[in-house]
Amino acid sequence: MTAAEAREIWAREAYPVLVGLARTYHAVITYKELAEKIQESTGIRTRALLHNWIGTVLSMVVREGHRRGDPPLTALVVHTDDGMVGAGYKEVLEVAGEPPAADDLARELHAARSRLECYRRFGAILPPDGGVPALAPRHQAAVERQRVRTERPSPVCPRCSMQLPSTGACDSCDQ
Template sequence: MGDDVTDVREKWASEAYIVLLQVARTYRAVITYKELGEDIQERSGVRTQALLQNWIGAVLGKVVREAHRRGDPPLTALVVHTDDGMVGNGYKEVLEVAGLPPVQDVLERELHAADARLECYRKFSLDLPKDGGSPALSPKHQTAVERQRARVTEPAAVCRSCYLQLPSTGVCDSCG
């Protein structure tokens, strides 16, 4: 049984590599874990009833190591969660294989992944902008970041005399 699982993961990793190369051909493209899982099962002809989260990490780990061995950029940076557009916790393997320290800060991890995606596009993209492109968060995550920034409101107005926060009328209750 163990050898069968290893063979299946190797087959899925090979298919994942091909799929990720295709994704990297389009500037700023990403693929979700769910889409990748479906694609590699379809392409390989080997399906599983196991939850995606129980096997995709091992497959992507093989892709990380193969990309490093080939001298390719970390293609797994192109894989993001459906709900938030962020790379998964397994992205730490990209850093580990590259000999970099782990990143605890989520935004720092996402920025590293954005740089890694740009490397992928620069090597494989068929539609790279003439200026070489720029790193970017995934579209879904970028939208969430912008939405959060928009929620940050202006500081409350304060009275120039007593420095208390002004009510919505704009007239200080203490100073009139």
């Protein structure tokens, strides 16, 4: 079997896996988890590095979803370390005829709206308000940590009004 044939089979398998996932509100899956599921269920394994083949598989899923009129299921697939969709998510925008995301946050917000569309389309049980677009849990936690850091004012020396270092002792006036 060629690598191209394997990718086609994995893409056909990934589609129903992602549809099933979309039936649970706020559910996401990592690239690694998806790769393991589709290799396990198809019995077709590879030793190639994940980043060398998963993008092609998800590209096929994007195009199939667009053909079917489904929301972009690949919005459900996130990185393990930061909970963000990958740079390859730009293909979702390209296929839909939308302009590229201005930055990572814009891309993540688009993916959050797309996930909500997926949950609605595939029958997830939603809250009474119909649900809200949400960042993937790991990424949302990072955003919250950053917000807390920026909202907390830095302590200043009462004597000279200089920002205090982490030691709490003023380097300028020894207070």
